[in-house]
Amino acid sequence: MEPRAVLRGVRAPEADLLGDPSVCVAVLDGPVDLSHPCFDGADLTRLDTLVTEPAGGGRMSLHGTHVTSLIFGRPGSPVTGIAPRCRGLVLPVFTDAGEGRVHQLDLARAIERAVQEGAHIINISGGDPSQGARPDAMLERALRLCADQGVLVVSAVGNDGCDCEQVPAAVPTVLAVGAAGPDGEPLELSNWGSAYAANGVLAPGEGIEGAVPGGGRTALTGSSFATPLVSGVAALLVGAQGRAGRRADPQAAGRAVLQGADTAPCTPAEAPECRRRLVGHLDAARAYELISRGDPTTRQAGAGTTADGARRTTLSPEARVAAAGGPSSLGTVPSDSHEGASTMDTQSSPAVTPQAAPIAQPAPIAQDAPHEAVAPAGARAGSGTGATDGVAAASPAPVPPPEPAPLTGATALGLAPAAAVAPAAPAPAAAPCACQGGARAGGGVRPSCASTNDRPLVYAIGQVGVDFQTEARRDSFRQLMDPVEGTMPDGTPTESPANPYDARQLHAYLTANPWASDKVTWTLNLESTPIYALEAELPVGMDFTSPGPLDLTLAKTDVQRIVTDPAKLADLVMAIAAPPVSTVYRSFRDAYLGQHLVAATDDDYISRISVPGRLTDRTVRLFSGQIVPVVEVKSRGVFIWYEKQLVDAVLAAVTKEAEQQQMAIDETYVRRTIDAFLDKVYYQFRNLGQTSADRAMNSAGTNAFSVAKTISQAMLLGQSIPSNPSQRASALGGLNLENLMNPSLYCIDTITVAKSPYCRMGSDCQDVTVSFFDPENDRRARVNLLFTIDVSDEFPVSLAPAHQFLGS
Structure with missing residues (x-):
């Protein structure tokens, strides 16, 4: 036919x-x-x-x-x-x-x-x-x-x-x-x-x-x-x-x-x-x-x-x-x-x-x-x-x-x-x-010459993984890494081969041999599924680094405190002695260590990483046989999510705002609310970070540090929204005693993204709206925070402070 x-x-x-x-x-x-x-x-x-x-x-x-x-x-x-x-x-x-x-x-x-x-x-x-x-x-x-x-x-x-x-x-x-x-x-x-x-x-x-x-x-x-x-x-x-x-x-x-x-x-x-x-x-x-x-x-x-x-x-x-x-x-x-x-x-x-x-x-x-x-x-x-x-x-x-071989259908029709x-x-x-x-x-x-985006932008959130592609590459690391020393119960010293999959061992080896960082196939994973292979752009910035996430931009008081702490002093000396490394590969290396070795309650615990880059026309076959595209990661805009530090920053902002309004708050509840915000971005709205809307959403989640004060104000805004006559009278007459004793904190409900009607010429602007609601009273008005983000560059940028308004 x-x-x-x-x-x-x-x-x-x-x-x-x-x-x-x-x-x-x-x-x-x-x-x-x-x-x-x-x-x-x-x-x-x-x-x-x-x-x-x-x-x-x-x-x-x-x-x-x-x-x-x-x-x-x-x-x-x-x-x-x-x-x-x-x-x-x-x-x-x-x-x-x-x-x-x-x-x-x-x-x-x-x-x-x-x-x-x-x-x-x-x-x-x-x-x-x-x-x-x-x-x-x-x-x-x-x-x-x-x-x-x-x-x-x-x-x-x-x-x-x-x-x-x-x-x-x-x-x-x-x-x-x-x-x-x-x-x-x-x-x-x-x-x-x-x-x-x-x-x-x-x-x-x-x-x-x-x-x-x-x-x-x-x-x-x-x-x-x-x-x-x-x-x-x-x-x-x-x-x-x-x-x-x-x-x-x-x-x-x-x-x-x-x-x-x-x-x-x-x-x-x-x-x-x-x-x-x-x-x-x-x-x-x-x-x-x-x-x-x-x-x-x-x-x-x-x-x-x-x-x-x-x-x-x-x-x-x-x-x-x-x-x-x-x-x-x-x-x-x-x-x-x-x-x-x-x-x-x-x-x-x-x-x-x-x-x-x-x-x-x-x-x-x-x-x-x-x-x-x-x-x-x-x-x-x-x-x-x-x-x-x-x-x-x-x-x-x-x-x-x-002449191709005939293809057999599921049902023989003759x-x-x-x-x-x-x-x-x-x-x-x-x-x-x-x-x-x-x-x-x-x-x-x-x-046709009509492709509008030759090398698509990527701004993705995930966890860092490592892969060696072949047994030969994996075994080459095993032989070059230092063996693991130990002792028997009777005190006899032992020595066993290195394990390239052990985060601490691999991190120590790459710290001493940073030139081997690009021999590891770094991946960005959603849960346990690799979605991209990551490689640093060239040329990239070089940095002196430490075996762990240690900031070397120290004030005099910081140095004095480190001198009194032998462990921190040892880390500082090792950081100064370590060879310089690509800033991108340093981020991968530290994130991989922080994900595996530190408890979630530790300041150095790393939950995720935000990666800006561009898709290349190349792919990589992983050790499992899975094929993933290669992303060229840009040195600007790689963010490591120290989750406890992020939550602590928002909590501090909420606490300060509550003190100014003479309110008592439940810090545990606030911490859970911020955790819910991060979980929504990562779990409920997890994405490949390729479309404009997804890049804007991932940027909003990454920028939680910078909007901590804004989020805290939204969580406490419920105290100033009367929902019954007694509350309205109290709000007009002054401080609401009921709210002071039992504050009802708003928590995050939904996150939506839409094309922004306001944008700069030649840019791609998206409006990210974070909606808050009162979980104890669904008749109260919702509070919406609107972030306008320009995602036309490799590193998304916020165009203005967040706008706050009431929703239905």
């Missing part, structure tokens, strides 16, 4: 059905062979992800190339996609060597990156079967980001042929897609479930013809290949919004797809045969009609019947979700699956090389002339082999691809192979991209 067959019946000029360059679709899949003739002249950009390998002859390269061609294949080429004029982002997440599986954390990374780069629609032809259809915390947060930003996520339901759900398709804010045959009936392999009854649609998924790495074309079957058809239709709907003078609203496009879905009579509604139909079958013509008239939430879908044969009445997305039992709560829940998301199993017919079959031209369609790319400031140079942006240039004649078609002659070479500074030899895809 040709992909554009789904557009039959759409009443629109042919040029409007090729997509709009202002609409951006991101494809999260396997590596894509962008040298394929069908992408010649396409506006596609491959973004850096954890998958750095180019497209090859493996299953995931076939999967990714095929899916991408169904959206972006150019007119007149071997494959004409649904929206070839749209701008595309290619983010590889599946590898040929990884058997098509990826951890949900890594999928969340790619989703956040796509949002940052301006994607309107994100296509995910894969998923992770999950107990209760709940994503893990990071994926859940990434999908919530898409919903908040109005980005439409389109995901496959899976090919297990069962009443089962997987994420992200089962998340209520995602548009789920199942596979149907030519007759519109769901394929036996297509999954179904209660979640998909509210947010799922069927689309053609049998024998869909698309591109093959190396230049060929083949037909594949599965929900993976139904999904890009829906994504392409959604992209056309967003383009129609722009032509009508309305703002781009991908979520409205998703609603139009659902409400315009064709539903055939089926009874009883709860029978498996009826539930397999999801909301209905994709009707691109009806969806286009709905979107052309306005926001489909205010319209009825028109004629049609429900699965039980009743007259159809259009429901809002919220009503659909409620009818299905309501959305799952957005809490921080660990993933029940350790496998991660995977691509859908498929059925395919072998690809045909140019020599194996005659060239067949696709159906006539308006030729789309390639448009010139505009080079934004700071556009990056390519880093690929033989081309730019990691994309191989197409040779004048396509190279015959190796389908006859669809007719495979060889590629047509390659189209003329695209115009040279302005940002590359010259023409390229041969044909091939032209980079």
Whole structure:
């Protein structure tokens, strides 16, 4: 089946059905062979992800190339996609060597990156079967980001042929897609479930013809290949919004797809045969009609019947979700699956090389002339082999691809192979991209030069970990470190090999040998999961340091006190004698020691570290086999969280403020409240620190020292907010004796982040609002603190003192 067959019946000029360059679709899949003739002249950009390998002859390269061609294949080429004029982002997440599986954390990374780069629609032809259809915390947060930003996520339901759900398709804010045959009936392999009854649609998924790495074309079957058809239709709907003078609203496009879905009579509604139909079958013509008239939430879908044969009445997305039992709560829940998301199993017919079959031209369609790319400031140079942006240039004649092994579906259908078609002659070479500074030899895809953020900023909070990547690297440390000396019970001295994983031993070795600090792979961990590999920027500042966190900027009184304390004097002498070290690696080294060796009640206890930096285009494979991206950490703005000292500072500010107001407070209660603030930032709102909102939130948590007085005032503000007549009279007449004896301290409730309406030119400003409430009286007004933070630089900065106001 040709992909554009789904557009039959759409009443629109042919040029409007090729997509709009202002609409951006991101494809999260396997590596894509962008040298394929069908992408010649396409506006596609491959973004850096954890998958750095180019497209090859493996299953995931076939999967990714095929899916991408169904959206972006150019007119007149071997494959004409649904929206070839749209701008595309290619983010590889599946590898040929990884058997098509990826951890949900890594999928969340790619989703956040796509949002940052301006994607309107994100296509995910894969998923992770999950107990209760709940994503893990990071994926859940990434999908919530898409919903908040109005980005439409389109995901496959899976090919297990069962009443089962997987994420992200089962998340209520995602548009789920199942596979149907030519007759519109769901394929036996297509999954179904209660979640998909509210947010799922069927689309053609049998024998869909698309591109093959190396230049060929083949037909594949599965929900993976139904999904890009829906994504392409959604992209056309967003383009129609722009032509009508309305703002781009991908979520409205998703609603139009659902409400315009064709539903055939089926009874009883709860029978498996009826539930397999999801909301209905994709009707691109009806969806286009709905979107052309306005926001489909205010319209009825028109004629049609429900699965039980009743007259159809259009429901809002919220009503659909409620009818299905309501959305799952957005809490921080660990993933029940350790496998991660995977691509859908498929059925395919072998690809045909140019020599194996005659060239067949696709159906006539308006030729789309390639448009010139505009080079934004700071556009990056390519880093690929033989081309730019990691994309191989197409040779004048396509190279015959190796014949891939057929892929086995979850359920054997015994389908006859669809007719495979060889590629047509390659189209003329695209115009040279302005940002590359010259023409390229041969044909091939032209980079879009549209990436708005070449090296994304990171401001993350976590704990420091160490990794040695290989046994050889670990053992080299063991042999170079001093052995551990001890004694037997009878007093006999003993000596045992050093342990590189022992925080005290490693810290002592790196203090004496700071030049080895970059031989350790430092990681930033959320709980026990590494999310980044950390390396210091070059050049970096050097500093003399001590075996522990000791400040060497001493006053005379400090020196006099140290002289009387032999232990502190010894630390001082060792600090002066120690070689200088990078300030960044010193922070890593001290934080790793403080996390492991000091009790939480100690002044030197280190709970976390805040890390400013930029994502690089490199990755690291850890000893466990996990692959993480490398962050180049900047020397400005690395903060070590000495948690007890931080809490003590806020407590001192609250106590001083209470004394000025002649109030007695419970110090234990205040300490718990501040602990709750830090826990909310780290546990409830833990994040990857990549988006503007997350960097602002992490900055607000890090700056608790600087806002200690402001937080203390908010906690005590409840004393000046009367909540009953006697309190109002007392407040007007003077000091409230009841409050003096039994003060009700406000405590922190929520933390929210929104784009600030007030900002400096060229900056990215976010408003972080910390809300306080009275836990003993929920009728009292809330107190809100608003911090405006500029996150356009590597080190976020506060623009003004915190603003304080009452909330509902």
